[in-house]
Structure formats: structure tokens, C-alpha cells
Amino acid sequence: MITFVQFASFFIFLVSVETVATVGSAVLNTWVGGGSELRVHFYKNSTVEDEGGHAFWDSLQSENQCCGVDGPQDYAIVHREIPSSCCARAHPLREGGARRHLHASCLSEKSYYMTGCEETLRQKKSFKGKIFITTGVVFVLLEIMCIILAIWMARTIRSERRRLQQNLQAHFET
Structure with missing residues (x-):
């Protein structure tokens, strides 16, 4: 069974890979061509x-x-x-x-x-590169939002569980 730590580690790895790919494409788009x-x-x-x-x-x-x-x-x-x-x-x-x-x-x-064709092709390449970079940034931001939502949900569930345990304990003590 996958633990929370394994899941979080894998998710952080994915976000890191996407960030590296996005930054890499930005650098290549600037240098190459x-x-x-x-x-x-x-x-x-x-x-x-x-x-x-x-x-x-x-x-x-x-x-x-x-x-x-x-x-x-x-x-x-x-x-x-x-x-x-x-x-x-x-x-x-x-x-x-x-x-x-x-x-x-x-x-x-x-x-x-x-x-000239050099300028036209450079503009087209730059446009395609910007689309790739923007897509990468959007996915990274979406995944970061998902991480924040998952952490919030985990804390909410944990606090709700504690509250229910306290209510049950108080109920049985009386």
C-alpha cells in the first residue's frame, strides 16, 4: 500500500521534472536557433x-x-x-x-x-516555444494547487477525526 510520504515524494518528483522541462525549454528556446x-x-x-x-x-x-x-x-x-x-x-x-x-x-x-525567412522562422519557433513554456507553467501551477488542496484536506480530516475521537471519549466517560 502506498503511504502518504511515498505519494507526496512522487508528486514532488513530477512537479520537479515538469519545472526542469519548462525551464529547459525556455533556455533552449533562447539559445538554439x-x-x-x-x-x-x-x-x-x-x-x-x-x-x-x-x-x-x-x-x-x-x-x-x-x-x-x-x-x-x-x-x-x-x-x-x-x-x-x-x-x-x-x-x-x-x-x-x-x-x-x-x-x-x-x-x-x-x-x-x-x-527574411530567418526572422519569420525565428518568430514561429519563439511562438511554439512560448506555448510549450506556458503549458508547462500551467501544469506546474495546477499540480501545486493540487498539493495545497491535498494538504488542506488531510489536515481537515485529521482535525475532524480528533474532534470525533474527543466526542466519543467524552461520551463514554460520562
């Missing part, structure tokens, strides 16, 4: 003809509504034209005249995405 690997991939993609690399960047830019690593100026640095995946209206279309026309108008009107 430099965009250097994204930057290396971008410049490699710009200098080497690789369909897989182009597909990766097209997908990344269109899904995240971003352009380049730091912004569309990255393409000017490597002497490349801003791709259609940086244009909201041009990229969903298949290759053809309409896509080329929308891409050309996007470039002339400068209506392409202005935010």
Missing part, C-alpha cells in the same frame, strides 16, 4: 544549380511568406532575380505565361515579401 545553417543553405542554393535546393527554398518562402534569409536584398547580393516564390500571387500558378506575367508585375511593383 541561429540562422547560420539557413544562410549557408541559401548561398549554396544560389551558387549551385540544384533542383532540390530550389524546391526547398520555393516551398519555404511561399509557405512562410518570406523572401531570402534576411530579405529580398539577399538575391541582389548574389546577383539573382527574386524568385516567384517570394510573390504571393505568382507562385501558386504553374509554370506558364500567367505566372511569368504576375512575377514580372510583382518585381516591378515591389510587392514581394519583404521579411
